[in-house]
Structures are given as structure tokens and as C-alpha cells.
Amino acid sequence: MNIVAILKMVPDVVEEFEVAADGKSLDIEFLRLIVNERDEHALEQALILKELLGGSVTALALDAPDIDDVLFTALAKGADRAVKVTGVEEGLTTRSAASILAQTLPNVPDLLPAELILTGCQAIDDIDAQAPALLARRLQLPYLGLVSGVEVDASTNTAKVAKEFAGGVRGEFELTLPAVLGIQAAEKPPRYVPVAKVRAAMKEGEIEEVTAPVASEAALIDIIEMNVPEVAGRAEMLEGDADEIAARLCDVLVERGLL
Amino acid sequence: MAGNVLVMADQWRGELSDITYELLALGRELADGLGVSLEAVIVGHQLGELPNKLGAADVVHCLDNPALADPVPDAVSQALAEVIKQQEPAAVLIPWTNVAADLLGLLPAQLDAPFLNFCQDVRVVDGQLEARCVLYGGKMEAKVVGRARPLILGVLPGARSAEQGRVDGAPTVVAASVAIQDSGVHFKSYVEPEAGDVDITQQEVLISVGRGVQSGDNVKIAEELAAELGGAVCGSRPVIDQGWLSLSRQVGKSGAIVKPKLYIAAGISGAPEHVEGMKDSDTIIAINTDPGAPIYSVAHFGAVEDATDVLPALLDAVRAKKG
Numbered sequence A: 001m002n003i004v005a006i007l008k009m010v011p012d013v014v015e016e017f018e019v020a021a022d023g024k025s026l027d028i029e030f031l032r033l034i035v036n037e038r039d040e041h042a043l044e045q046a047l048i049l050k051e052l053l054g055g056s057v058t059a060l061a062l063d064a065p066d067i068d069d070v071l072f073t074a075l076a077k078g079a080d081r082a083v084k085v086t087g088v089e090e091g092l093t094t095r096s097a098a099s100i101l102a103q104t105l106p107n108v109p110d111l112l113p114a115e116l117i118l119t120g121c122q123a124i125d126d127i128d129a130q131a132p133a134l135l136a137r138r139l140q141l142p143y144l145g146l147v148s149g150v151e152v153d154a155s156t157n158t159a160k161v162a163k164e165f166a167g168g169v170r171g172e173f174e175l176t177l178p179a180v181l182g183i184q185a186a187e188k189p190p191r192y193v194p195v196a197k198v199r200a201a202m203k204e205g206e207i208e209e210v211t212a213p214v215a216s217e218a219a220l221i222d223i224i225e226m227n228v229p230e231v232a233g234r235a236e237m238l239e240g241d242a243d244e245i246a247a248r249l250c251d252v253l254v255e256r257g258l259l
Numbered sequence B: 001m002a003g004n005v006l007v008m009a010d011q012w013r014g015e016l017s018d019i020t021y022e023l024l025a026l027g028r029e030l031a032d033g034l035g036v037s038l039e040a041v042i043v044g045h046q047l048g049e050l051p052n053k054l055g056a057a058d059v060v061h062c063l064d065n066p067a068l069a070d071p072v073p074d075a076v077s078q079a080l081a082e083v084i085k086q087q088e089p090a091a092v093l094i095p096w097t098n099v100a101a102d103l104l105g106l107l108p109a110q111l112d113a114p115f116l117n118f119c120q121d122v123r124v125v126d127g128q129l130e131a132r133c134v135l136y137g138g139k140m141e142a143k144v145v146g147r148a149r150p151l152i153l154g155v156l157p158g159a160r161s162a163e164q165g166r167v168d169g170a171p172t173v174v175a176a177s178v179a180i181q182d183s184g185v186h187f188k189s190y191v192e193p194e195a196g197d198v199d200i201t202q203q204e205v206l207i208s209v210g211r212g213v214q215s216g217d218n219v220k221i222a223e224e225l226a227a228e229l230g231g232a233v234c235g236s237r238p239v240i241d242q243g244w245l246s247l248s249r250q251v252g253k254s255g256a257i258v259k260p261k262l263y264i265a266a267g268i269s270g271a272p273e274h275v276e277g278m279k280d281s282d283t284i285i286a287i288n289t290d291p292g293a294p295i296y297s298v299a300h301f302g303a304v305e306d307a308t309d310v311l312p313a314l315l316d317a318v319r320a321k322k323g
């Protein structure tokens, strides 16, 4: 069972967001980037499957700030290989990134065919594509997204996959492997790894580098402008310390007949 | 026909959801703005009367096929791609629901067509479609245009009112036949959610916790507060994923849609997928340390404070008030 887990950095939504000087992109100069949450679930699901069935997990990412730490963390968590795709422009759209992935994966030594390519899904910065769907189409592999549970039957080379619908309903699907899955949630929360183990991985582990192809994808959309939406328009904001706020909220509850 | 606006109906398990009508309302506005017809497409099997319920459209393309009985994204994508190639619409509006989510990725990839994700609004500006897209969990928005046709738009719930799109009419229903190839993805069955101990859609008071409450212990404080106020505790997705609350307590796109009298959102950022599940609550109180959190655009009252301080303080204050 060989699995590739693809990781991506996104801005942390708790930060203050500002528009860049061009007026049509996010200013990421001072923003903290974190791993897309669902990618951590993809990696976790990959590690769980490897523990069950044997095989290997390769964590792969396009170059980005702090990506080395992320890849070493993946090694510390139990990934067997870490691969960084270098030579990528900054601020790629999802469509270009997916196209690079589709062109690069087949060129990574001893990587494909892997039975599963697990990605996150619905990253917060997807404006012009969904990476795993595009990747699957280009690699001509079956695809399913919003996945929250994967069981593999090695004897039939199939995966039984749970996909989320609305109202807590899930659909069970069967996919022929190899396949690409966009993971929404792993069956367990992503594991924690102590800093000491990450440091050890940094000393002993190795990040393999492959170069991105030069041919880039022509953009199909244009962002005219980007704005920070006005959020506080409707809410009456309460000031003071926690006790003062609590007292004021109590009054609101009484006024509205809720207490 | 070439140049028209095409709306995909959100048909799931034999029913049409509100967003179908929201998109028809939006589609009608865009079609009128462009001076073209509004067409709809409905996909499934044994659709019966459903195509006739899309009265706002001039024409309904009906893709009724046993291979489309279940929502296999790849099969639906193949079918839609055929219709789009035949009809050459200027724009295709697809509802941003979990049912259609994968389609939003597969279809533009298959057609190599421009795609605009997370559209909250679309307008005709100088004869061209311009979308307002929500990015970064609601912390940014962008005005975006496509460079080619057909432009595929993933439209979020709430772009227009469903009432506007629920129009009686007698659209021309056209049966479209398509050949679906096996995609290696097969639907097996649905798994219904386990019934929780409480049904959060029936509660008048909901104390909702998000990642910002930091720990399972603080969820307990929220539970106590809910008990004092005669309600229940619920949460955003990360809280469920962490195992702090069961899936039956999730509010939002993949969870429950709730409309309580009181909804206290503690440590919840207000991502669109959460907000669509709670925005119609009577009184919404948000507690979030980030003054720019999108939750404040739906809340009636807000406090930029640490929820791990406000929740216990509020619990004490409520207890004191009740005596």
C-alpha cells in the first residue's frame, strides 16, 4: 500500500488580513502560514492506513515558506519520504498548482503508481479550481472528495470510502485503486508529535527535491480587486472585561425574555 | 442554446433544496441582464415531476438515466459536460452544496473552462458577468471575471431569496440523453447519522463552541451554561473533529441547520459553511478575540474577548441572576 499525501500552506484565518499593494491579492508578507487543516487529516489517514496495511507514505508539497518544517514534521509523524517540489512561483492559483502537481508526480522517482493519492480538500484560498479533482482528471484516476473515512481491501484493490452529505448523512462509495481522494476528516484527529521528535527528523531525515516543470498553465480568470469585508456592520459590540461583558449579556438575555 | 445562462438544480434523494430556487432567481437576473434565456438542468433518475418545478426557467434539460440515480460526482460531471458542450451556455451556475462540491472541481477540469469558486453574488457589468467571491473563510472577498466561456460558477447559499425563484411556469422540458462511462467510483448506500441524545434543531437556546474555546474542558462550561438557560450545546466542525462533541451536535453545511431564539457562538470564526447553518437564529451573540472575524457580520451582539473567560463569567452571572 503506497500512499502519497499532498500538503499545502494556507494563511491562518485568525490573523489580520490585508490587501497587497496591487489591490487584488492577499498581502502575505507578514501572515503566518499553516498547513491546510484538511491536509493534516489527509496525512493522518495515510499514516493510519499504512499502520494497518503496511507499505509507505510519502508527504509531498510545493515549495512555500516554512514547508521544510512541515515536511520534517510529517517524517516525525511516520511518513517514509518527504518530497519538495522546487522552482514554483509564489502566489500560484489552485489551477496552476494542481497542474504542476499533475506534471510533477509522474517524474518523482519510485512514487507512482501509488494506490492512493490523498489530498485535503476545499482549501480556503481556492478561487479557480479544486486541486485534487484537476489532479485526478489529468492523471486519469477516479476521484472523490469530502471524504471522512477510508478502508482499503487489498485483495480486490478497492477502497470503501465515506463521503459527507448534508445533515450528518454519509454516502458509502467503492473506488477502484489507484485513486485520488480529497480528505475532509481522518477517522481520528491528527496525531500530535513532540518537538524533540521533529528535531530528530530534521537531523536524520532528508527532504528530496524535485524541480517543477517550466510549462505553466494560462490563467482562465482575472481577479479585478480584493477587499477585506466590513464585518462589524450589524453587531452591537460590548466593551469591558469578561465580567462586565457577562453582566451586559445577562441584561440582553433578560430584555429578550431568554432568562 | 449558445450564450444562455444555465442553472443546475440541486436534486438530492428526490428533492429540490432551497438553493435551487436561489440560483434560479439569480440566473433569471443574469439572463435578463445579458438578454438571453434562462435554462436549467436537472440530473438524476426517475425524476417524475421535478423538472416541472423549475418554473423560473424557460427550458429545462432533463438528464434522467439509471447511471445518474446516485450522486456519483464523476458521472454527473460527464453528463453535465455533454449538455454544456451541446448548449454552449455563457455561464453555468452550480449550487455550492456537499452534493455538488466535487462536481465544482471535476467539471471545469473536464471542460478546461474557467471556474469561479465561493460566489456570493454575481452581476452583469458592461455585458460581462462579474462575481463576488468569498475567500479565506470569509476574511476576504474578491471581484472576479472569467476569460472564456462557458464560465462555471460555484454559488454559495443565500445569493438570492428562494422565494424569488419559486415561480409557477411551464418550462419546455427537454429530455437529454447522454452516455455515462464507468468512472471507477460506485455508490453503495447511505449511512444515516446516529440519533443524538438531543435534537439541536429543536432547541430554543444553543451555546455553540468553536476551535477558539481551546479545550474539551471549556465545552463542559458551555454545557453548564446551556443547562442553566434551558438549551443545549453544539459546535463547529473542528470541535466535532476533535471529538469534543458528537457529530449530531454539528451546525453548518455538513451538519444541522438551526434557528433557535438564542445562539451564542464562542470561539467560532464564522466561515460560510458554519454561518449557513445558524444565520437565521433570532438573537446571535458572538464572542471572538479577533475583531475581524466574519461571525460579527451575522451576530447581533459581539464581544472581542477571550471566550474561555466570558463563558465562565456568563455562567456565574446567569446563576446569580436566577438566584
Ligand SMILES: Cc1cc2nc3c(=O)[nH]c(=O)nc-3n(C[C@H](O)[C@H](O)[C@H](O)COP(=O)(O)OP(=O)(O)OC[C@H]3O[C@@H](n4cnc5c(N)ncnc54)[C@H](O)[C@@H]3O)c2cc1C
Pocket: A013, A014, A121, A122, A146, B098, B101, B137, B209, B210, B211, B212, B213, B214, B235, B236, B237, B238, B239, B250, B251, B252, B253, B254, B255, B256, B266, B267, B268, B269, B270, B271, B272, B273, B274, B277, B287, B288, B289, B290, B293, B305, B306, B307, B308
Ligand atoms: C464542504 C465543507 C463543509 C463544511 N461543513 C461545516 C459545517 O457543517 N460546520 C462547520 O462549523 N464547519 C464546516 N466546515 C468547516 C468550515 O469551513 C470552517 O473550517 C469551520 O467552521 C471553522 O470552525 P471554527 O470557527 O471553530 O474554527 P476557526 O475558523 O479556526 O476559528 C476559531 C476562532 O476562534 C477565535 N478564537 C481563538 N481563541 C479564542 C479565544 N480564547 N476566545 C475567543 N475566540 C477565540 C479565533 O479568532 C477564530 O476566529 C465545512 C467546510 C467544508 C469545506
Ligand SMILES: Nc1ncnc2c1ncn2[C@@H]1O[C@H](COP(=O)(O)O)[C@@H](O)[C@H]1O
Pocket: A005, A006, A007, A008, A036, A038, A039, A042, A061, A062, A092, A093, A094, A097, A098, A118, A119, A120, A121, A122, A123, A124, A126, A129, A130, A131, A132, A133, A182
Ligand atoms: N499549492 C497548492 N495549491 C492547491 N492545492 C494544493 C497545493 N499543494 C497541494 N495541494 C493539494 O490539494 C488540496 C487542495 O484541494 P482543494 O482545496 O480542493 O483545491 C490541498 O489540500 C493539497 O492536498
